[in-house]
Amino acid sequence: MPGTVGRDQAAIDAGNAAFWNELCGTRLARAVGVTDASPESLARYDAAYMGFYPYLDRYLPDAGASGEVLEIGLGYGTVGQILASGGLTYHGADIAEGPVGMMRHRLGHLGVGPEQAEDRVRVASALELPYEDERFDYAYSIGCLHHTGDIPRAVAEIRRVLKPGGTAVVMLYAKHSARQAWLAAWNLPSRLLRRGPSHDERLRWRYDRSLGGEAAPTTEFTSVAEAKRIFGGFATVQVRRENMDEPVIWRLHVPRTWFLGWPARLAGRDLYVTAVR
Numbered sequence: 001m002p003g004t005v006g007r008d009q010a011a012i013d014a015g016n017a018a019f020w021n022e023l024c025g026t027r028l029a030r031a032v033g034v035t036d037a038s039p040e041s042l043a044r045y046d047a048a049y050m051g052f053y054p055y056l057d058r059y060l061p062d063a064g065a066s067g068e069v070l071e072i073g074l075g076y077g078t079v080g081q082i083l084a085s086g087g088l089t090y091h092g093a094d095i096a097e098g099p100v101g102m103m104r105h106r107l108g109h110l111g112v113g114p115e116q117a118e119d120r121v122r123v124a125s126a127l128e129l130p131y132e133d134e135r136f137d138y139a140y141s142i143g144c145l146h147h148t149g150d151i152p153r154a155v156a157e158i159r160r161v162l163k164p165g166g167t168a169v170v171m172l173y174a175k176h177s178a179r180q181a182w183l184a185a186w187n188l189p190s191r192l193l194r195r196g197p198s199h200d201e202r203l204r205w206r207y208d209r210s211l212g213g214e215a216a217p218t219t220e221f222t223s224v225a226e227a228k229r230i231f232g233g234f235a236t237v238q239v240r241r242e243n244m245d246e247p248v249i250w251r252l253h254v255p256r257t258w259f260l261g262w263p264a265r266l267a268g269r270d271l272y273v274t275a276v277r
C-alpha cells in the first residue's frame with residue numbers, strides 16, 4: 001500500500017491535516033493570478049478549474065436536483081460552490097482547517113450565515129463522518145479518498161450516510177494508466193540504481209505537491225477491479241476513466257483536450273466511480 005506502510009492512522013491523519021491546509025489548487029490559483037478570496041477571484045479560479053477538468057460537469061447533479069448533498073475533501077471549493085448553488089442543501093467535510101475555512105467563506109457569499117456555515121462545513125475525517133446513517137441523497141468526493149490511508153473504510157462511511165437509492169460520485173487515482181506507465185519507465189533508472197527519492201515518493205510528488213515542492217503524505221492507487229470490489233456493497237457501480245496529461249512529443253506540446261475523449265477512456269489517470277446505494 002504505497003504511502004502508508006508502517007504508519008498508523010493517527011499519523012496519516014495528522015500528516016493530511018497539516019499538508020492540505022495549503023489549499024489543494026493553490027498552484028492553479030497562482031497560475032491564473034488568484035491570491036485573494038473575493039467572489040470575482042474565486043469565479044476566475046472556478047472557471048480555470050472547470051476548464052481543466054471539463055468532463056466533471058457530467059458527474060454533477062442536474063440543476064433541478066433537490067435534497068441533501070455531502071462533499072468530502074473540499075480543496076479550493078469549486079465543486080462545493082457548484083453543488084451549493086443549485087437546489088441541494090450543501091454539507092462539507094475535510095480533515096484540514098484551510099479547505100473548511102474556504103468553503104464556509106464561499107457559503108457566506110451564497111447568503112449562508114456564519115453559524116449555519118460552521119455547522120454545514122466541518123473539520124472531520126472521511127473515515128469517521130460525523131453524520132447519522134442514511135442522511136444524504138448525494139455524496140461527492142473528488143480526489144480525496146486515496147489520501148486517507150483506508151479507501152474501503154471511507155467508502156463504507158459514504159455508504160452508511162447515504163440514503164437507500166442515494167448516489168455517490170468518487171474520483172480515485174487509477175493504478176494502471178498512461179501516466180503510471182510513463183512514470184514507471186521514467187523512474188526505472190533511479191529504482192535500479194537505488195538513487196534519490198523512492199518510487200513511491202516520486203509518484204506522490206507527481207500527483208500532488210505543495211507550492212514548496214513537498215509531496216502529499218499518503219497516496220494510494222486503485223485498479224478498476226479493486227474499485228468495483230470496494231464499492232461492492234452498493235446496488236449499482238459504474239467506473240469510467242477520465243483525465244490525461246498533456247503529451248510532449250519531441251518538445252511539441254499536443255493539446256491535452258485531444259486526449260480527453262477515447263484515449264482517456266482507455267488509459268486515463270483518474271477513475272470516476274458512480275455508485276447507487
Ligand SMILES: C[S@@+](CC[C@H](N)C(=O)[O-])C[C@H]1O[C@@H](n2cnc3c(N)ncnc32)[C@H](O)[C@@H]1O
Pocket residue numbers: 013016020021024025072073074075076077079093094095096099124125126127141142143144145147148208
Ligand atoms: C487533492 S485535494 C482535492 C480537493 C477537491 N475535491 C478538488 O477537486 O480540488 C484532497 C482534499 O482531501 C482532503 N482530505 C485528505 N484526507 C482527508 C481525510 N482523511 N478526510 C477528509 N478529507 C481529507 C484534503 O484536506 C484536501 O482538501
